[in-house]
Amino acid sequence: MENRPAEEPKRELPPEARGNEKWHDTTHAVWKRSSLSSDDSDAIVEVAKFDDGFRAVRDGKNPGKGTLFFTPAEWEAFVLGAKDGEFDIPEEYLTPEEAAIQRGEIPVTAVPSPNNPAPAASGPADGDPGREDAGGA
Numbered sequence: 001m002e003n004r005p006a007e008e009p010k011r012e013l014p015p016e017a018r019g020n021e022k023w024h025d026t027t028h029a030v031w032k033r034s035s036l037s038s039d040d041s042d043a044i045v046e047v048a049k050f051d052d053g054f055r056a057v058r059d060g061k062n063p064g065k066g067t068l069f070f071t072p073a074e075w076e077a078f079v080l081g082a083k084d085g086e087f088d089i090p091e092e093y094l095t096p097e098e099a100a101i102q103r104g105e106i107p108v109t110a111v112p113s114p115n116n117p118a119p120a121a122s123g124p125a126d127g128d129p130g131r132e133d134a135g136g137a
Contacts, residue, residue: 016066016067020069022054022069022070022071023069024050024054024056024069026048026056026067028117029048029050029056030048030049030112030116031046031047031048031058031060031063031112031113031115031116032046032047032048032049032110032111032112032113033045033046033047033060033110033111033113034108034109034110034111035107035108035109035110035111036101036106036108037060037111041061043059043061044059044060044061045057045058045059045060046058046059046060046063046113046115047110052072053071053072053075054069054070054071054072054075055069055070055072055075056068056069056070057069057070060113060115063115088102089102
């Protein structure tokens with residue numbers, strides 16, 4: 001009798017994956033968020049980058065609520081728009097610190113999310129999405 005490795009059971013795709021060409025498995029995704037995010041932040045946006053350039057975005061306060069997926073071209077358009085100030089809030093609605101962040105006077109970097117699972121073997125979404133992926137969240 002031959003010893004063969006057990007086959008992994010086939011996983012059924014979740015309903016949101018069926019027919020969605022952008023969907024990626026986020027089981028092993030490495031999520032990043034803004035270095036300015038804290039547990040008491042009103043909104044926390046987390047981003048994961050995949051090897052094929054796709055990005056996944058979720059609510060860091062409620063990661064199970066759902067995930068949005070973006071093609072590399074969509075993500076590039078978003079980043080360029082953000083850099084051009086397309087999404088800036090008029091400064092009269094911001095605190096002095098928020099205005100300084102928006103003007104780029106306070107450095108913001110991407111940091112690992114505390115929602116990431118415990119470190120394990122490298123998954124397909126491992127990688128450093130870089131500074132632009134935090135999007136100042």
